[in-house]
Amino acid sequence: MPPAMADILDIWAVDSQIASDGSISVDFLLPTGIYIQLEVPREATISYIKQMLWKQVHNYPMFNLLMDIDSYMFACVNQTAVYEELEDETRRLCDVRPFLPVLKLVTRSCDPGEKLDSKIGVLIGKGLHEFDALEDPEVNEFRRKMRKFSEDKIQSLVGLSWIDWLKQTYPPEHDPSILENFEDKLYGGKLIVAVHFENSQEVFSFHVSPNMNPIKVNELAIQKRLTIHGKDDEASPGNYVLQVIGRIEYVFGDYPLIQFQYIRNCVVNRTLPHFVLVECCKIKQMYEQEMIAIEAAINRNSSNFPLPLPPKKTRIISHVWDNNKPFQIVLVKGNKLNTEEAVKVHVRAGLFHGTELLCKTIISSEISGKNDHIWNETLEFDINTCDLPRMARLCFAVYAVLDKVKTKKSTKTINPSKYQTIRKAGKVHYPVAWVNTMVFDFKGQLRSGDIILHSWSSFPDELEEMLNPMGTVQTNPYIENATALHIKFPENKKQPCYYPPFDKIIEKAAEIASSDSANVSSRGGKKFLPVLKEILDRDPLSQLCENEMDLIWTLRQDCRENFPQSLPKLLLSIKWNKLEDVAQLQALLQIWPKLSPREALELLDFNYPDQYVREYAVGCLRQMSDEELSQYLLQLVQVLKYEPFLDCALSRFLLERALANRRIGQFLFWHLSLIKLNAVKLNRAKGKEAMHTCLKQNAYREALSDLQSPLNPCIILSELYIEKCKYMDSKMKPLWLVYTNKVFGEDSVGVIFKNGDGKYSGFYSTKFLRRKYDLLCPFFPFRMLPYGCLATGDRSGLIEVVSTSETIADIQLNSSNVAAAAAFNKDALLNWLKECNSGDDLDRAIEEFTLSCAGYCVASYVLGIGDRHSDNIMVKKTGQLFHIDFGHILGNFKSKFGIKRERVPFILTYDFIHVIQQGKTGNTEKFGRFRQCCEEAYLILRRHGNLFITLFALMLTAGLPELTSVKDIQYLKDSLALGKTDEEALKQFKQKFDEALRESWTTKVNWMAHTVRRDYRS
Structure with a gap:
């Protein structure tokens, strides 16, 4: 376990006052009941400490009752409050970090x-x-x-x-x-x-x-x-x-x-x-x-x-499909609402299947009170119990109701300005808390009896019907201060009520198919195919009107036979609040052709919560190779948040593939850790020397040596090259770590550890760039460089160091004596490439630069990557250009005093063109080829536009500040011009290309300001 940063109360910290002389007082408990206290070096191994103890044991009573030294080992209570036996005696005491400095000598366990x-x-x-x-x-x-x-x-x-x-x-x-x-x-x-x-x-x-x-x-x-x-x-x-x-x-x-x-x-x-x-x-x-x-x-x-309980005697159970009564619950009371006594409060409740509202929302009566509110009110929904789908979720939101004239005085405790509000009849409704719960439990049993729901107080930017159906179904674990809603489901006194099993669903579908009322053809003939194709070819963000959804459902057999990739739109067209339609869909799903893994990814979105649909999607994913699965693993882990229950097809699939491939297993561990980790503030050592002193300590040196790289488990990080480790210049002062590889003098390996940055965008955007690179390469050898990166915590992550590369800013500064003039030296970049290459190597370097520049121009435009300055664009000595630090995406460009700093759709400066044209101003042939490469890359990405929209949709719960709702993904639809023909889209891109070229002077001005500011800081 790596040593932790110093803490004044941490007895194992390097600068702890308790162990200021390098030793610590440890209490030893012997099997004979004897207690011994010794001063031991905090960095001593367990084996060394045992030898120290054994020399002292000779001087104490009942020594003759002890067995041989090798028959014993130490045990302690560790930092996680777990009893741990220290069988590995090569570990140091400071790495073991017992909760208290107490070691018990116990008989060696063979388990x-x-x-x-x-x-x-x-x-x-x-x-x-x-x-x-x-x-x-x-x-x-x-x-x-x-x-x-x-x-x-x-x-x-x-x-x-x-x-x-x-x-x-x-x-x-x-x-x-x-x-x-x-x-x-x-x-x-x-x-x-x-x-x-x-x-x-x-x-x-x-x-x-x-x-x-x-x-x-x-x-x-x-x-x-x-x-x-x-x-x-x-x-x-x-x-x-x-x-x-x-x-x-x-x-x-x-x-x-x-x-x-x-x-x-x-x-x-x-x-x-x-x-x-x-x-x-x-x-x-x-x-x-x-x-x-x-x-x-x-x-x-x-x-x-514990062993599972023996099966109970067979008892009669009922199915919800036999219950034709309207679904209802009782809103009993609410606690800890934390509103003023004069403020009235009501509760909104809605039934959802994904983002689809199954019936009208219900609003309770308005009552006043300070912390406790008692309703005892029955909420009856406009849907029969039999029509509830298996994955229906019940969503609640508590609202404070205020008169407009009293708003300013009465909203001190609810901070309403941040959240969406309703204004109606001269009153303002402010959200106070929300919570969701499933209507059926993990066994498929309809909930019954009383339930306490501890609510959440943070609302998303957008709400559906003033509710939060995309929110978790887990209640707030911090129950001491959380608003609590007391809900009562109808009691099932006679027998438990379950959702029908799969065989009953298929029986129902067969019954419907054979009935006279169902003898309506689900095929429309060739005359409807063009209309159907036009609807189904739309991108995933396009909304379907009621008539279009009815047409798709009516012609579902045509969809299956001619457009199997239309399954997502068919699922959006079905009436999930009608059991007959649900049964027919489940039967149809059994004979639906398999989709490609990329197409099936969309079915794991929040819009498709049905258990059997998600099982079908996972079945399609089984066609993925390990390499392809690795590319989508980040999204697949994120959509686990959409799963209402722990045991699901997706979790079993990921575990199965992780057990079969160590590389997938390691990345799965880190991605899952990212979901569970909370932010931890660490003190950063000030100064390079302090960092070197810290890393030279044996505890740190050994803990950080001989590791499998989290970025690539195939790579061994042998030993820290401390003299080359440093802090970088950017805002968060990332730590640049360099490892030597002792095997046959292999080249050093660089890793950047970044901590304190609240934006995941950089890590996730690099993954999206990797996907773009994989899609472009089969068609054209765009030489993009999607370096490795891995988010390891709430605000931390690792980034692969790209060797033999320099930032544009460094290249320009090294060629000029004046920082303000450096950004305008168009020859600096070409001259640097000439210094690093000659002859045929220079021609190859310029070719690498041309292709990589084309790839990144298109990718940065499509993704809407902002904050592009000369310190986050780099070039390798071999000519490859690449971008780093993607903190602003989807068109969220930086601004100052309401004015956008970046006025170009992507970065294409004249010093780039100078390299592409090999330093010859009239070399229009080279520039024309570069422009053609950009246009080809754009059209290739357009063909995969639906895939990119799906990948971003799967990341809505990842915590990206630029990606909190479906509206944020609209930028992708616009940049790829998905609603247009190829000719119209290409015309739009050409206009953006000309704009980037025409306004490139503004980029140079921004770069100059950045360079001067950086030079001033240094």
């Missing part, structure tokens, strides 16, 4: 399960005993199911051969698609690969065909070594595996070399692929250790769940 549970508790920051103590039947049921699910999955690994285990655990990253123009980057049509041998300084290089498979490379390397050393023993190529040097990544299998992602990256970046030939016995050792860990995980007996 690895407890140790595993303890490690899990430390990792997630919450002891497993806390989950065991929860009296929540849904949580307990979910944990039991997921444990069984996980055990079954990992049990399948037992008995595999080592090669099959390697395929499942470390699957090779390969892409069968054809790499465009890769022949130009080869050496005479050949790849050059370097092969190292373990425990040897020898390196062999080979010119090989890009279509050669890895086993052939093994054979070449072994033959060459035998030829040089003349060894008699023959080594089989099958007894070795190629490992990417410095990484936990293996290249094996019957695939051409050019299909492996590592090889492709080397070819594109013109670097030499380095491998080390690893003996299979090493892999087998890893496999055996993994099997031991799996067995320990399966057989652990700590945190055992």
Whole structure:
């Protein structure tokens, strides 16, 4: 566990006054009942401390009753209040960080399960005993199911051969698609690969065909070594595996070399692929250790769940479809409303399925009171109980009602200006609190009896019918100060009432289909197909009118046969408050063709809460490769928030794929951690020297060494290169960390840790740029550089360092003696590229610059990326231009005194054009090609416009300040001109291109101001 930052009350902190001399007083409890107090070094290992204690034990009574020293280990209560046995004695005391400096000597336990549970508790920051103590039947049921699910999955690994285990655990990253123009980057049509041998300084290089498979490379390397050393023993190529040097990544299998992602990256970046030939016995050792860990995980007996209760005697149950009475609840009372006594309060209630209102909202009577309000009022909804869909949710909002003349005086405690209000009959209605709950529980049982709902006080910017259906169905856990609503559902005294099971739903659909009243054709013939196609081709943000929805539902069989991708619009057209339609839809869903994974993503949006629809969508996602799943993992984790219950098809799918691929598992962990973590304020060391002093301490040095990179688990971060670690110049002072790689002198690895920035936009926008890059590459080799990034907390994250690159600002400043003039030096960038490249390399660098600039011009325009100054646009020495720091997206540009700083749709300055034209003003051919590249890229992205809208819609709950409602996504629809033809859209983009070029002088002025301000600060 990494050492924490200093805290005055933290006895384990580096500058703690309690351990100011480097030692700390620890109390030791022996099995004989003897108590000993010793001063021990805070950085001493557990093994060293045990030896210290054992020397003192000889001087105390009953020493002869103790067993051998190796029969004992220490135990303590850790920072998560969990009893932890310290079996790993190489850990330092300062890393263990007991809650109090008390260590108990206990007989060594042979149960690895407890140790595993303890490690899990430390990792997630919450002891497993806390989950065991929860009296929540849904949580307990979910944990039991997921444990069984996980055990079954990992049990399948037992008995595999080592090669099959390697395929499942470390699957090779390969892409069968054809790499465009890769022949130009080869050496005479050949790849050059370097092969190292373990425990040897020898390196062999080979010119090989890009279509050669890895086993052939093994054979070449072994033959060459035998030829040089003349060894008699023959080594089989099958007894070795190629490992990417410095990484936990293996290249094996019957695939051409050019299909492996590592090889492709080397070819594109013109670097030499380095491998080390690893003996299979090493892999087998890893496999055996993994099997031991799996067995320990399966057989652990700590945190055992209680056995499920024996099944009760068969009892009669009823189904809601048999209940034709209007649905009603009783609003009993409200507590802690925190309003003035003279202020009247009412409650609004509505039934929703997704964002669809199932019936009219109900408004309670207005009553006054200070904190407690008693209604005892029945709220009857205009919908029969039988017509309630399975995923119906009941939404409440508490409003304070004020006369306009009294508004200013009476709203001190409710801060109304921030939220949406209703003005009616001379009164103003201010929202006070909201809360949602499901009508059916996780077992499908209709809720009954009394329930207390602790409400939330923070409202979103937009409300549906003055309610918040997109809000969570979890109640506020901070119950001490939360507004509480006491609701009473109708009692089911005779028997429990459930939503019908799937077989009953299908029976109902068959019954409807065979009835005379249903003999209405759901096909419209060819004459309706053009009309239907026009409606279905609209983007996901387009609203459907009632007539269009009726037409889609009526022609649902035509949709299935001719337009299967229209399923989302069909689901928006169905009347979810009519059980007959719901039953027919579920039957139709069973024969609906499978959608592509990209198309199925939309079905996981909040608008489609139905259980069977989401199961269908997850079934389509199973076609995804691991690489494609990794690209969408961020969105898939975010939409878990839309799931009303823990046990769902999506959570099982993500867990299944995480167990099958370590890379996916690691990113799933971090994305889930981001959802649960709250902001923690840390004190930042002031100054580079203080930071270096801190990192040089053994506790920090060892805790931050030999790690798997969170950005790429294949990369090992071996040892900190402290002299190169620094604080960066930007506002949040990110920490620039540099790691050396001890394996065969591999290049250093840079990681930026950013903390304190409340905007997730930068991390998420980089993911969207990666998606754009993946979509563009199959059509044209745009040389964009979507560097790695990972949000690790509420306000923190990691960013990959792109080596051999400089910011535009640094390049310009280094070429000028005056900061104010630096931004206007159009030759600076081209001259810098000439210094870094010559001859053919310079031509290639300019080509890289041209293609990457085109890609980023289009991407930044489509995404609406703002705050583009010369310090967040960078260029590699090889010519690749790339953008960083995406804190403002979707057209949210910075402004000063109401005036926008940025007046151009994207950045295209004359120094960029100067590079593209190779320094020749009249080189219109090069500029014309650049413009054509931009137009081609724009049209390619337009073809995937619906996908981008879907991806942003799935991120509505991610906490992005620029993405809080569907209206924010409208920017994408406008920038991609989705409602227009290709010709109209291209005309719009050409106008934006001309505008960017014409107004580029304003960009230079902004850059000058930024450069001067930066130069003044430094």
